[in-house]
Amino acid sequence: MALDRRGFLAVSGRFGLASTLFPGALYTLAAQAQQADPAKKSPEAPKITSEMIDQAAALAGLTIAPAQKQMMLDGLNQQRDSYSAIRKLHMPNSVAPAFIFDPLPPGATVNTEKHKPVYSRTVFTMPSNIEDLAFATIPELADLVRRKKVSSLDLTQMYIARLRKYDPLLHFGITVTEERAIAQAKQADAEIAAGKYRGPLHGLPWGAKDLLAVKGYPTTWGAGGFEKQQIDEDATVVKRLDEAGAVLVAKLTLGALAMGDKWFGGRTRNPWNPKQGSSGSSAGPASATSAGCVAFSIGSETLGSISSPSTRCGVTGLRPTFGFVPRTGAMALSWTMDKLGPICRGVEDCAMVLQAIYGPDGQDLSAREAAFNWNADLDWKSLRIGYVQSEFEADKPADPSADQEPEKQSAPLTEEEKKKHAERQRQAAAFRARRAYDRNYDQAALDKLRSMGVNLIPITLPDLPYSSMTPLLTAEAAAAFDELTTTGRDKLLTEQSPEDWPNDFRIARFYPAVEYIQANRARSLAIREVSKLFDQVDVIVAATNSEQLVITNLTGHPAVIVPNGLRGEDAPTPPKVDTGDDDQIGGPGTPVSITFLAGHYQDAKLCAFARAYQEATGFQKQHPKLG
Numbered sequence: 001m002a003l004d005r006r007g008f009l010a011v012s013g014r015f016g017l018a019s020t021l022f023p024g025a026l027y028t029l030a031a032q033a034q035q036a037d038p039a040k041k042s043p044e045a046p047k048i049t050s051e052m053i054d055q056a057a058a059l060a061g062l063t064i065a066p067a068q069k070q071m072m073l074d075g076l077n078q079q080r081d082s083y084s085a086i087r088k089l090h091m092p093n094s095v096a097p098a099f100i101f102d103p104l105p106p107g108a109t110v111n112t113e114k115h116k117p118v119y120s121r122t123v124f125t126m127p128s129n130i131e132d133l134a135f136a137t138i139p140e141l142a143d144l145v146r147r148k149k150v151s152s153l154d155l156t157q158m159y160i161a162r163l164r165k166y167d168p169l170l171h172f173g174i175t176v177t178e179e180r181a182i183a184q185a186k187q188a189d190a191e192i193a194a195g196k197y198r199g200p201l202h203g204l205p206w207g208a209k210d211l212l213a214v215k216g217y218p219t220t221w222g223a224g225g226f227e228k229q230q231i232d233e234d235a236t237v238v239k240r241l242d243e244a245g246a247v248l249v250a251k252l253t254l255g256a257l258a259m260g261d262k263w264f265g266g267r268t269r270n271p272w273n274p275k276q277g278s279s280g281s282s283a284g285p286a287s288a289t290s291a292g293c294v295a296f297s298i299g300s301e302t303l304g305s306i307s308s309p310s311t312r313c314g315v316t317g318l319r320p321t322f323g324f325v326p327r328t329g330a331m332a333l334s335w336t337m338d339k340l341g342p343i344c345r346g347v348e349d350c351a352m353v354l355q356a357i358y359g360p361d362g363q364d365l366s367a368r369e370a371a372f373n374w375n376a377d378l379d380w381k382s383l384r385i386g387y388v389q390s391e392f393e394a395d396k397p398a399d400p401s402a403d404q405e406p407e408k409q410s411a412p413l414t415e416e417e418k419k420k421h422a423e424r425q426r427q428a429a430a431f432r433a434r435r436a437y438d439r440n441y442d443q444a445a446l447d448k449l450r451s452m453g454v455n456l457i458p459i460t461l462p463d464l465p466y467s468s469m470t471p472l473l474t475a476e477a478a479a480a481f482d483e484l485t486t487t488g489r490d491k492l493l494t495e496q497s498p499e500d501w502p503n504d505f506r507i508a509r510f511y512p513a514v515e516y517i518q519a520n521r522a523r524s525l526a527i528r529e530v531s532k533l534f535d536q537v538d539v540i541v542a543a544t545n546s547e548q549l550v551i552t553n554l555t556g557h558p559a560v561i562v563p564n565g566l567r568g569e570d571a572p573t574p575p576k577v578d579t580g581d582d583d584q585i586g587g588p589g590t591p592v593s594i595t596f597l598a599g600h601y602q603d604a605k606l607c608a609f610a611r612a613y614q615e616a617t618g619f620q621k622q623h624p625k626l627g
Contacts (some may be wrong), residue, residue, distance in 0.1 A: 007029060008436045010306075011554055013127040014421075014540050015299075017369060027437050033124050035291065040214075041626035043348070044282055045080065045084075045489065046320070047073075047077055048068070048073060048076045048077050048080060048505050049073075050066075050069045050073070052078070053069045053072060053073075054069075054482060059510065060213075063112040064598050065584070069564060072241075073596055075360065077167075079368070079395070087482065087483075087486060090472075091356075091482075093331060093332050093480055094329075094332065095334055096332065096335050096364075096365075097138060097476075097479075099365060100366050101322070101335065101336035101337075101556075102366075103321065103322045103323065103325070103527055103555060103557070103600055104527075104531075104581050104600055105527050105531045106528070108531065108600065109365060110368065110369075110370045110371075110600070111370065111371045111373075111601065112369050112371055113371055113373075114372075114373060115371070115373045115375075116248070117351075117352075117355050117373070117374040117375070118140055118375040118376055118377055119139065119200060119348070119352065119374070119376055120348055120373065120377075122139040122140055122142075122143045123143055124136070124140040124141075124143045124144055124226060125142055125213050126149040128498070130150065130154055130155070130158050130241070131158055131162070133150065133155065133158070134158070134159070134162060134292030134293070135292045135345065135623045136295075136345075137344075137345050137346050137348070137349050137620075138200060138201070138204060138296060138344065138345075138346075138348070138349040138352050138353070139200065139348055139349070139352070141155070141204055141295055141369035142201070142202070142352075144191065144195055145188075145202060145203045145204065145422045146191060146192070146202075148193070150243075151185075151186075151189050151285075152185040152186075152187055152202075152203030152205075152247060153185040153186055154183070154186040155183065155203065155204070155205055155247075155295070156181050156184075156185040156205045156247050156249060157182075159205040159209045159249050159293055159294055159295070159335045160176060160178055160181065160205075160249055160250075161206075162291070162293040163176055163249065163250055163293045163294075165174065166218050166291050166293055166599060166626060169267065169269065169291075170268065170270075170271060170287050170288075170291060170625075171253065171266045171267060171269055171272060171292070172252055172253050172262075172268050172269075172278070172283065172284040172287040172288040172291070173209070173250050173251075173252060173253065173284065174210045174218070174220055174222070174250075174251050174252065174253055174265070174284070174523060175217050175218055175220075175250065175251040176249065176250050176258025176363070176586075177214065177217055177248050177249060177250060177251065178249070180214075180216070180217075180248060181249045183245050184242070184245075184246075184247040184248065185203065185205075188202055188203035188245050188247065188355045188508060189203065189356075191245070198243075198244055198245040199244055199245070199356070200352050201241065201244040201245060201246040201352060201353065201356055202244065202245030202246070203245055203246075203247060204245075204246050204247065204295040204296070205246075205247045205248075205249040205282070205294055205295050205303070205448045206241065206246050206247065206249065206294050206295055206296050206298070207248075207249060207250040207251070207285055207289070207293070207294040207296075207297040207298075207300050208235075208237075208238065208250070208251050208252060208285075208297070208298050209251075209252055209253075209254050209282050209284065209297070209298055209300055210222060210251040210252060210253065210254055210284070210286050210331050210583070211254055211258060211300060211330050211331035212232055212235040212237060212238055212251075212298065212340075213231035213233050213234060213235045213238070213247065213329040213330070214235070214238055214251060215231075215233055215353060216230075216581065217230070217236050217251060217570075218230055218251070219231045219266070220251075220252070220260070220263075220569070221254070221256070221257055221331050221332075222253055222254040222255055222256045222257065222258070222263035222264065222281075223256040223257045223263070223264060223346075223492075223494075224256065224264040224492040224493050224494050224598075225484075225489055225492035225494055225567050226264075227264055231329070233329055234329060235327075235328060235329025235330050236326045236327075236328040236329055236357075236361045236363065237298055237325065237326070237329070237330070237340055238329065238358045240356055240357045241298075241353075241356060241357065243356075244356040246356070249294060250288070250293075250294065252283075252284025252285050252287075252288050252294075252297060253268045253283050253284030253287075254280065254281045254282060254283055254284060254300075254305075254313065255268075255280035255281040255283055255491065256493050256495060256501065257331070257333065257477075257481065257493070257501050258280075258281040258300065258302065258331065258333045259280065259281055259495070259500065260276040260277070260280040260281060260283075260304060260495070260580045261278050261279055261280035261281070261283035261309070261580065262277070262280075262494055262495055262580070263494065264494055268283035268284055268287050269287060269312060270287065270290075270312050270313055270590070271287055271290045271291040271624040271626060272290070272312075272313065272314060272566075272589060272590045272591060272624045273574075273587060273589065273590055275578070276312070276574065276578045276585065276587070277312075277578050277580055278290075278309050278312055278313050278517060279308040279309040279311070279312035279313075279583050280305060280308065280309055280580075281305040281309075281579075282297075282299030282300060282301070282305050282306050282309050282310075282317075282343060283309055284297075284576070285297030285298065285299040285309070285343045285424075285620040286299065286306075286309030286310055286312065286313040286315055286343050287309070287313055289313070289315045289343050289344065289345065290313035290314055290315050290336075290623065290624060291624065291626060292623060292626075294350045296342055296343065296344040296345075296349055296353055297342070297343045297344075297355075298332065298340060298342060298343070298357075299317065299340070299341060299342075299343045300327075300338060300339065300340050300341070301317075301319045301338075301339050301341065301553065302333050302334050302337045302338050302339070302473060303337065303470065303549070303550065303551065304549050304553070304583075305551050306318070306319045306339075306341055306343060306551055306561065307319065307544060307559065307593075307595065308583045309343075310343055310561045310562060310593065311544050311545070311591065311592070311593040312581065312590075312591070313591070314566075314590075314591030314593075314622065314623070314624070315343055315344065315345060316343070316344050316345060316346055316347055316349065316350055316551060316560070316561065316562050316563065316565065316614070316620055317340045317341065317342070317343045317350070317560070317561040318342050318343075318344075318347075318351075318353075318354060318556050318558070318559075318560050318561075318603070318607065319338075319339055319341045319553075319558060319559045319560075319561075320339060320341050320354060320358065320603050321339075321370075321556060321557065321558045321601050321602075321603055322337070322339055322352070322556030323342045323366050323367055323368040323556065324339075324358045324359075324368070324372070324495070324558075324603060325339065325341065325354070325357050325358050325367070325368065325369070325424070326359075326360060326361040326362040326363065326364035327339075327340055327364050327367075328361055328364045330342075332480045333473075333475055333476070333477050333480060334473045334476040334477055334480075335471070335480075335612050336472065336476065336520075337472070337473055337554070338554055339556075341359070342353070342354060342357075346605050346611070346614055346620045347560060347562060347610045347611040347614050347620075348376060348607070348611050350560070350607060351376075351604070351607045351611075352358070352372045352374070353372055354372060354374075354603065354607075355372060358370075358372050359372075362471060368601075369618055372600075372601075372602040372603055372604050373604050374604050374608075375604065375608060376604065376606065376608070376611065378604075378608035378610045380608050380611075380612045381453060381454075383538040383539055383605065383609055384457065384536070384537040384538045384539075385449065385454050385455070385456055385457065385538070385539050385541065385609070386456070386457040386458070386459040386536065386537035386539070386540045386541070387446060387457070387458060387541040388457035388459060388460075388534070388540060388541070388543070388546070388548060388607070389459065389460065390460065390461075391442070391542055391543040391546045391547075391548070392439070392442050392443055392446060392505050392543065394436070394439065395432065395435065395436065417553075425577075430572065430575070431582065433572045434571075434572045434574075434584055434585070434586045435584065436520065437567070437571055437572055438545075438567075438584060438586065438592055439543075441565055441567075441592045441594075442543050442564075442594065444543065444565070445541065445564055445594045445613075448613070448616060448617060449541065449613065452546070452612070452613075452616055456541070457536065457537055459533055459536065459537065459540060461530070461533075461547065461548065461551060462526065462529035462579060464522065464525060464526050464529065465522065466526065466547065466550050466551050467550065468519065468522070469517075469519045469522055469526065469554055470550060470554070471508070471511055471515075471521065472510070472516065472519050472523070472554075473518065474504050474505070474507070474590050475500070475511045475516050476507045477504070477505065477508070478504070478505040478508035478509060481501070481505060484502075484505065484507045485502075485506060485509070490502035490505060497583070502570075523554055523555075526554055526555050527555045527556070528550065530551060530552070530557065531557075531599065532554070533602070534557075534598065534599035534602070538598065538599070538602070538605060538609075539596055539597065539598050539605070539606060539609045540596070540597040540598070541594065541595075541596060541597075542594075542595045542596075542597055543594070543595070544592075544593045544594060544595040545583055545584050546559055548595065548597065549595075552597055556600065557597055557598065557599065557600060558597070558598055558601075558602065558603045558606055559595050559596065559597050559606075560593075560595070560596045560606055560607060560610040561593050561594075561595050562593060562594060562596070562610055562613065562618055562619070562620065563591050563592075563593055563619040563620050563622065564592045564593050564594040564613055564617070565591070565592055565617075565619050566589055566590065566591055566592070566622060567587065567588055567589060567590050567592060568587055568588065569588045570587045570588075571586055571587055571589075571590075572587075573587060573588075574586050574587035574590075583607075584603060594613075596609060596610045596613070
């Protein structure tokens with residue numbers, strides 16, 4: 001099945017119910033009991049009773065003897081009472097837990113010796129119409145700005161005009177930071193004129209996913225109820241791009257609290273097919289970059305939020321190693337899974353941006369001291385390249401019995417049930433057709449690599465219950481937004497279906513501490529086993545929309561997602577309505593992607609190989625034709 005982020009949360013967010021434990025369940029049961037009895041006016045929750053333990057035990061799949069229940073009562077009431085004391089602290093989203101996730105397996109070492117970056121040598125000709133630069137790469141724009149062939153102010157005004165022109169169609173913008181941008185652009189031009197060139201991002205306009213704090217502007221997190229929120233600081237990434245001389249022109253959309261592409265102002269659209277959403281949650285950064293409305297953007301990924309919209313919108317996304325880029329000033333969703341990274345037109349663009357934003361800041365304690373030594377001239381032919389063999393093989397034929405009507409023990413199917421079953425059959429068949437079609441592009445990527453002289457080594461991903469570890473994300477997210485649930489403000493969020501955050505946050509209240517720790521222990525096994533693959537190979541080629549997406553987000557390994565062509569006119573037609581449940585809805589003329597993976601903190605090596613593939617294919621040069 002498609003492994004998009006929304007779909008994973010819909011399934012895995014409910015996985016913990018079968019093994020839930022007592023404290024969260026008992027607290028909820030006690031609260032329900034209080035609501036059921038209007039006569040209870042006390043703000044204190046009622047005492048936990050033996051009957052409540054029975055109900056919680058049923059959820060947990062356990063049997064508790066009467067004598068054991070009696071022994072538990074005092075301890076459970078004391079434990080439950082401790083919750084309210086913590087809640088009275090009203091901790092903001094910026095307060096992290098007192099633990100630090102480390103994606104490195106035991107015995108791993110990290111290179112900390114930094115070298116001067118080696119960029120490609122680019123000389124670009126200034127077009128007669130400045131808007132022809134809208135889809136230029138960072139190396140191309142940097143060459144023109146450095147040689148004073150175009151001013152930062154002219155670029156900034158051009159991109160702001162495009163943001164305003166195409167936002168009514170694509171809905172990718174929340175705030176245009178025009179006053180700040182114009183001031184930055186004028187400063188960049190003055191510095192460059194005086195010979196004070198800061199580097200390849202100097203004077204280049206960019207857009208920030210609106211979970212990055214920018215002083216003096218709203219930071220909305222894309223969510224209803226936070227539209228006017230202002231955070232009185234600049235995120236570390238924003239500060240570092242300021243220091244590099246980049247010009248922030250807009251704060252761009254994200255699905256509410258970093259899920260999907262629906263935000264409080266509507267739905268961000270795919271520039272290749274505006275009838276489709278842009279996917280998420282880095283919806284605005286991918287859409288605006290694809291539409292040529294910023295030179296580059298910054299997104300974030302927890303479980304697919306750079307990968308999915310980069311694929312849908314046909315741009316290049318870099319999800320760095322967990323801990324490479326500090327997240328200070330960024331909205332926290334999952335402290336052990338959140339990663340910030342660039343969304344650009346090409347791989348070297350991403351490398352140039354990462355060069356400016358990586359490294360510890362003394363605030364985000366998960367950010368590690370490690371070197372990112374970008375070398376555009378790296379001999380990529382010396383690298384060992386693997387591929388996930390199973391992901392490039394054809395699916396097994398569908399089980400014919402799965403398409404038969406389900407048997408009813410006592411009565412035949414009603415007409416309504418028959419219609420629903422027929423619709424499920426149709427959707428399953430359509431999905432299989434789209435998947436089979438897209439696999440042709442994955443296979444073509446392997447063929448192209450072989451034609452480049454790459455000896456592809458088949459590898460197998462470790463067999464572990466990865467989806468059973470993903471409730472870690474929802475548990476942390478529910479803690480990050482605890483007061484939304486406890487105060488009832490979750491009703492302000494735009495999306496309220498069973499697959500959306502309000503329901504996921506409520507379900508996560510039943511995820512037990514013991515099972516959370518057990519899932520983290522399983523995650524340690526995953527880190528060790530996946531890391532062993534990179535003893536055999538330097539880079540792994542993988543299908544984008546596959547199990548690797550979940551695996552590598554859990555293990556913290558880096559990924560580069562690159563455009564891999566456009567679907568032809570013979571592509572299966574997409575669903576009439578984009579529900580957001582399937583990232584690979586496809587359709588003629590829409591982009592596909594391929595993903596490259598590497599070992600922890602091997603991001604520079606990873607980018608060098610992915611750049612070689614881009615140079616050989618040229619798919620990154622394709623862009624949507626906007627009216």
